Amino acid sequence: MKLLTATLMLLSFCLTLYAQITIDNFLTDDVKRAMDYITEDYIRANVQFLAHDLLEGRGTGSRGELLAATYIATQFKLLGLEPGGDNGSYFQKVPLVGITTFPSEFMTVKGKGKTIKFKYYDEFIAVSGVKKDFVSIKDADIVFVGYGIVAPEQNWDDYKGVDVSGKILLMLNDDPPATPEEPNLFGGKARTYYGRWTYKYEIAAKKGALGAIIIHTTPSAGYGWNVVQSSWSGEEFELANDVEPKVQLKGWLTEEATKKLLALAGKNLDELVKSAQTRNFKPIELGLKLSLDMKVKVRNLVSQNVVGILRGGDEKLKDEYIVLTSHHDHLGIGKPVNGDSIYNGALDNASGVSALLTLAKAFSELKVKPRRSIIFVALTAEEAGLLGSKFFAQNPPAPPIKIVANINIDGINIWGKTKDVVLIGMEKSTLGEIIDRIARKYQNRYAKPDQFPELGMFYRSDQFNFAKIGIPAIFFDNGVEYIGKPEDYGRKVVEEYIKKNYHQPSDEYNDTWVLDGAVEDTKLVFLCAYYLANADEKPEWKPDSEFRLIREKMMK
Template identity: 40%
Template structure:
């Protein structure tokens, strides 16, 4: 729906946020020509799809550094605009790999996938006992522990995808249809590692996973990137795997158990993990390459509270290029996420131009992280190695794709009742005559799948702004993560202007008040923030 009257001039009032005296900011000035040029350049074939550790990365970070200097931002990392991110490129080398469970043998890609983030040329799973641990969740705040009473050290665990809330559709179980972090595959692997498991296999089903086996297959049989810690990631689980639903049925049937019946038992509190009385065997071989990618960031120092930072960011990377049916395809990622990076740069231009009482009192960091598409790697490194302690970071605002078409009368909110930042969004939208719409697909867990989540794990609340395909119904089915995500001269950019105006309002408020937005629901994120005294 096209908005009939969009006011692009924010009325940046800050009533009720302990601000004295009352201030109003200058209107947000959208520099359309500069925005178009940034998107067009970053999404050009010359940049080769902006893959980390490629020629495209060098061109991208050089362009961003140059632009930040021209805007007048200060280096964010000491004397540098670049933060080195140690990464490894892990490529499987045994495509004939097989998984044996009991006396059954399963085929890579068709039946299962297996990869690792451990920096090692070979991972061996030998005669590892197989245990079914339900959803593989240990969540004290929900009174839930699938690992209670079972020792899985050195064992292979099979877990269900998503969480019990989605399975039951009961709003009183976890968060009902809306995925919690406990439903994300990343959590399943993290928790299994904490429990000492050797291997994890998640049972794939399309509805709770929110994507088909083709997505799992592509991600599990090709080159992957990972962040490298001081211990070469050896604290992570050895095998990160998935199995097809029918494979699970066969394995459980061999153990004398009806899989589709027992998984419903796992939806209820008090489920007890079950040894399947068979063993797993698998050998994974890899080729390892180490290299450094880069986060890029410039700082606008606050006039009164320079040690308190607001982070505004969008990931710069995309999928690079590859040969498809004998032809080179470049994944230029114009909307995802050159559009967001250009938005961050335009916000930086606006805030740098503010003077006097309008100039931010808190510092604002304008950043662009690497390797979001391969697992939030740049964001994770930034979160674990921030230029200031996390207790000094007020919040993170994250753009992951913008509405390149006409304006709309809503803004999407990812998460509900998560943090006080949601009120900032709602207030800014109201000034524009817009309303807040909830995430139309909460079961997909988008809140946990973009860069703001890395800082959330360190206790810093954030907001995700994602408007992929808002006015282009062709985008998701035919352009998203495909070669057709290119710059288009015919874009109206009303939606971009509209959303940047809203984001500007939020940043302005946060930069002129003494508020530290709080987490609203009990979570590990809230506990982590409390450790920082916030």
């Protein structure tokens, strides 16, 4: 009888808790106790292992990445999470095709009786977009297509019906800039998806182009030529089930090399850029012909997302989900820099996976499970073009309408506590408002939108693929107002990291990392995920979000 009475009392407590949960009252003693498991030591230990040289940079499909995935799956099992992968395992297999390109040393461009040779790696980068052993481009016409954008909602079309099939398209990076007359053109200062390299190659393929070459400048890319070199000189990947059209050549050209190429055509880069910044722009035949040979190694492989589930405690809501994500891959072994060839990816993104594991630990310690279920996913192949999240979104463990929200972690705060937290995509859904209210209530902090909108980070990390299928999603990033530091400290440390360490072997774990801010951020993610897993309130896309209609169609 005593046992029955106790059970009924616990059930009554849970029902009362669930019925009354609001942002003002959901921080119970159980939640506080679970949060105590979010510690610097737990975060630090996981980063140290995942970023160790033994894992060889966790390159997609590599031995090191499999070791990382196995470690994560083992941690999920130790924490009591249910397997959420294939056939009762923690692994969701992701079939991929790997393409390694070996371009000829020089790319040749001819025009007006002259010939210029551009040196691979130093002046141009080229990869094959097709699964062939050999790609040979001979005397292909080069056409300058401005930004290479077709955006009907912006009344913008850089192609103007010109047939560019079989040609090489030379295009500018980023979006066209806003003007005083149209301050919100292409998102204003923010980069849209039209400004991403992924879009540039996609639209070129749809137009039937033989290849596309993007002009690199540090301001337009948001990173230096060294990042292009490290990111595009190894094995590239695509999903094995990808049937979208592809260009044969995906290329990058330095700014100085571009100026030499255009001079051969009697053109000036600055003048072409200016002409491309208006709706009246039309493609310009440069009167140049390009030749390049590429040997290609193609292989089929299988990588893996690692999926663990904390099953919810409410019979009606346990089949709804909050998804927490972080990618476990990096660049693997690449060209040596200062004698180091292992691209460890400590901050990007061993640190994010460590936060994910820490969150899983805290949730596993709850005595009263959340009403909704929580899915923890360590994603593969983010660095290869968000492929792991794309596959997961194509093959979710539940219908997308049952997934309430996605919170993605890509890097943690290694520089100390902040007064704020930055949410990439804050303006797109009510998720940002929910997180801001929780931060203000429980941490005396506040949320800010993207502080580097020109980098287009929402379209460069895994939450994008959740948004594309209608799921409210947000990228949880570092704050920038560091306590006890100068006002510009936050911007400076990020810019310095991008310049020196981003996608470089120097992105290594260091004992000097200051992780008290990471602990506070991880606790905030925990609070937000816990609230979303229990509240009647669900996040929604804002009326002006490009993803709103996808969700609304799903709900009909």
